[in-house]
Amino acid sequence: MRTIALRDALREALHEEMARDDSVFVIGEDVIAHGGPYTVTQGIVDKWPDRIFETPIAEAGIVGLGVGAALAGMRPVVEIMYVDFITCAMDEVVNQAAKMRYMTGGQASVPIVIRLPCGPARLVAAQHSQIMESWFMHVPGLQVAAPSTPYDAKGLMKTAIRSPDPVAFFEYKALYVSEGEVPEEDYAIPFGQADVKREGEDATVVAIGGMVPRALEAGIALEDEGYDIEVVDPRTLAPLDMETICESVRRTGRAVVCEMDSSFAGTGAEIAAALAEQCFHDLRAPIVRVGSPHVPMPFAEELVNVTVPDVGDVSAAVRKVMA
Amino acid sequence: MTLNAELSRRIYTDMWRIRLFEEEALRQTSLGTVKGTLHTYCGEEAIAVAICAHLRDDDYVLGTHRSHGHCLAKGAPMDRMMAELFGRATGSCRAKGGSMHIADFSRNILGANGIVAGGIGPGTGTALASRIRKSDQVSVVFFGDGAAARGPFHEGLLFGSLWKLPVVYVCENNGYQQWVPRKNVAVVDSVADMAASYAIPGVSVDGQDLEAVYEAAGEAVERARRGEGPTLIEARTYRFYGHSLGDMEEYRSREEVDDWRENRDPIKLFSAWMKERQWLGDDEDEAIQAGAAAEVAKSVAYAEESPLPDPEDVLTDVLDTEWRVSA
Numbered sequence: 153m154r155t156i157a158l159r160d161a162l163r164e165a166l167h168e169e170m171a172r173d174d175s176v177f178v179i180g181e182d183v184i185a186h187g188g189p190y191t192v193t194q195g196i197v198d199k200w201p202d203r204i205f206e207t208p209i210a211e212a213g214i215v216g217l218g219v220g221a222a223l224a225g226m227r228p229v230v231e232i233m234y235v236d237f238i239t240c241a242m243d244e245v246v247n248q249a250a251k252m253r254y255m256t257g258g259q260a261s262v263p264i265v266i267r268l269p270c271g272p273a274r275l276v277a278a279q280h281s282q283i284m285e286s287w288f289m290h291v292p293g294l295q296v297a298a299p300s301t302p303y304d305a306k307g308l309m310k311t312a313i314r315s316p317d318p319v320a321f322f323e324y325k326a327l328y329v330s331e332g333e334v335p336e337e338d339y340a341i342p343f344g345q346a347d348v349k350r351e352g353e354d355a356t357v358v359a360i361g362g363m364v365p366r367a368l369e370a371g372i373a374l375e376d377e378g379y380d381i382e383v384v385d386p387r388t389l390a391p392l393d394m395e396t397i398c399e400s401v402r403r404t405g406r407a408v409v410c411e412m413d414s415s416f417a418g419t420g421a422e423i424a425a426a427l428a429e430q431c432f433h434d435l436r437a438p439i440v441r442v443g444s445p446h447v448p449m450p451f452a453e454e455l456v457n458v459t460v461p462d463v464g465d466v467s468a469a470v471r472k473v474m475a
Numbered sequence: 476m477t478l479n480a481e482l483s484r485r486i487y488t489d490m491w492r493i494r495l496f497e498e499e500a501l502r503q504t505s506l507g508t509v510k511g512t513l514h515t516y517c518g519e520e521a522i523a524v525a526i527c528a529h530l531r532d533d534d535y536v537l538g539t540h541r542s543h544g545h546c547l548a549k550g551a552p553m554d555r556m557m558a559e560l561f562g563r564a565t566g567s568c569r570a571k572g573g574s575m576h577i578a579d580f581s582r583n584i585l586g587a588n589g590i591v592a593g594g595i596g597p598g599t600g601t602a603l604a605s606r607i608r609k610s611d612q613v614s615v616v617f618f619g620d621g622a623a624a625r626g627p628f629h630e631g632l633l634f635g636s637l638w639k640l641p642v643v644y645v646c647e648n649n650g651y652q653q654w655v656p657r658k659n660v661a662v663v664d665s666v667a668d669m670a671a672s673y674a675i676p677g678v679s680v681d682g683q684d685l686e687a688v689y690e691a692a693g694e695a696v697e698r699a700r701r702g703e704g705p706t707l708i709e710a711r712t713y714r715f716y717g718h719s720l721g722d723m724e725e726y727r728s729r730e731e732v733d734d735w736r737e738n739r740d741p742i743k744l745f746s747a748w749m750k751e752r753q754w755l756g757d758d759e760d761e762a763i764q765a766g767a768a769a770e771v772a773k774s775v776a777y778a779e780e781s782p783l784p785d786p787e788d789v790l791t792d793v794l795d796t797e798w799r800v801s802a
């Protein structure tokens with residue numbers, strides 16, 4: 153199978169869905185110039201000049217218009233340059249997009265995809281490095297995707313675009329250039345299906361987004377110590393496939409939950425709590441969470457290095473549940 | 476205060492300090508000592524220095540992602556700024572902020588800002604504080620032309636006008652919003668025209684012409700200090716370098732950039748303007764540039780000699796952990 157980068161996989165998904173469905177369109181800042189900072193929207197203007205909108209710097213307007221267009225039957229794919237700026241449009245996400253179906257007794261459908269490039273990269277400090285998945289998980293009516301591989305990115309993006317409901321689509325900036333196998337033929341990955349990225353017997357490591365490659369690396373490193381870990385990637389955080397996660401933990405009896413964001417009130421907290429509720433009697437050690445300390449992202453590399461969890465942190469957590 | 480020879484030389488010196496600071500910072504990024512990204516102010520220096528020349532130490536300044544110039548013009552120590560870019564413990568923000576978040580509260584520089592238009596609401600709020608305290612401090616908020624699209628610009632100007640707050644809104648219109656020409660995404664050419672919606676004066680000036688910015692700023696700052704409310708100043712300008720590091724600049728032509736650098740460089744223009752008045756000799760000019768270069772070199776040495784941050788410091792400054800409620 154051919155190998156492509158994650159950003160290329162996303163770009164393919166957009167092109168294919170735009171070819172498939174006339175109601176799909178793209179809107180965001182700098183999406184025509186270079187195809188956005190991450191090149192994901194490259195080439196669209198050449199094929200569909202009327203279906204890509206390069207906007208003023210006005211996130212509330214961008215998302216608000218997206219919601220309205222979606223209510224009127226279109227399928228907007230919104231790019232927010234950095235997830236940090238989505239706070240400028242939180243009303244549009246939370247009060248306008250997410251609740252509309254419910255408040256209208258099922259009349260409304262808001263098929264909007266909000267692409268949220270996230271995570272630390274290139275030392276750009278506190279206002280350009282956040283992740284924020286858990287903010288969106290907490291809003292009923294939103295779906296949250298966080299792919300870690302090019303294959304998942306493409307398949308989840310297709311599902312996101314085809315979905316009748318809003319999707320917050322997290323793209324880890326640091327993973328854009330990471331490569332992986334992606335088939336040429338059409339496929340979509342249903343939401344709410346975790347993927348076992350590595351099989352193992354000794355401990356289950358649930359890893360989210362940018363932590364997946366780190367967990368896999370830890371898996372290789374830990375082999376030398378005789379630990380055989382299983383790595384489960386939920387792929388979507390809402391809906392969250394606790395079934396697959398629990399199935400794994402019931403087998404291994406040990407669980408580590410890894411996210412790149414602050415672990416306080418985070419994504420891993422939900423997973424760990426659900427594990428405690430559903431697998432308590434199968435656990436042979438307390439659950440360990442890996443995440444960043446509860447601080448804004450600092451600037452200096454020395455500070456960033458102790459903030460963002462790395463392979464060593466995953467390994468240390470595994471050793472802890474194995475001890 | 477009218478521009479005289481002495482003040483002009485001081486302002487001119489500041490322009491060189493900013494220019495050379497940033498060119499050195501750019502050079503340091505290529506050496507890998509300055510990490511992260513940089514949004515340089517080169518080409519726009521006349522605006523910050525002309526505006527800040529009217530400000531007192533206790534006046535407030537709030538900036539943007541492109542704020543090295545605002546900070547230096549308002550008196551932030553250069554060595555600590557360079558140390559911040561180097562990510563050193565002695566940096567203005569102790570290596571927690573970096574280029575986009577430089578602040579120096581001892582000079583009422585309340586910070587650069589990574590969020591476009593992020594300073595406008597808070598800047599208007601500092602003016603509200605001055606109003607409540609009956610101080611005659613003035614607040615200046617700098618922002619780019621792109622910021623005029625965002626809600627906080629409109630809401631900020633509304634509040635500023637409604638309550639006649641002592642604030643000067645300074646829009647640095649450089650014609651581009653990252654990689655997009657302003658004309659592609661704006662419906663009014665001059666941001667100054669938007670002042671009409673908020674019933675405040677809107678003035679558009681040539682941002683390369685120091686005297687023009689200086690005069691407009693003088694009026695606006697005095698008006699604010701007298702308690703007559705805000706002014707929106709649009710300074711038409713141009714950035715000489717890319718939006719940030721690694722910008723391929725496909726959205727503008729080499730000729731356009733060269734033309735601005737050659738014919739519209741605010742430093743060259745002001746130097747010629749001073750020389751016409753016999754306010755600046757060639758020797759003085761050289762001495763000013765050499766002095767600025769020496770200060771920049773000193774700031775680099777300071778940064779290089781400064782310690783790296785202690786990793787444990789990552790946990791401090793989130794909240795004031797010393798504070799206890801008092802009964």
Ligand SMILES: Cc1ncc(C[n+]2csc(CCOP(=O)(O)OP(=O)(O)O)c2C)c(N)n1
Nearest residue numbers: 237541589590591619620621622651652653
């Ligand atoms: C709310 C928000 N949206 C988008 C960005 C990304 N961004 C940073 S600078 C910039 C362009 C700003 O243009 P302008 O306001 O004209 O300032 P200039 O860079 O030209 O000085 C953009 C889009 C941001 N930092 N904040």
Ligand SMILES: [Mg+2]
Nearest residue numbers: 619620649651
């Ligand atoms: Mg601009």
